[in-house]
Amino acid sequence: MPRSRATTCTSRVQSDPARGKLTQGLTLGADAFILRFLLHLLPRGFHRIRHYGLLAGSA
Helix, strand or coil, rough: CCEEEECCCEEEEECCCCHHCEEEEEEEEHHHHHHHCCCCCCCCCCCCCCHHHHHHCCC
């Protein structure tokens, strides 16, 4: 996170990494940034399932 203030956070994002597009700056409010960050955390006792079904590596 390159810049942060009390009310906003600016981070770098890639719009389309498969096509080699450049990174851009994304400015979010502090509450929106925290909400997006917390979406990646799981409650205690839960495990993240990364690959399943036909696309699994062992299939």
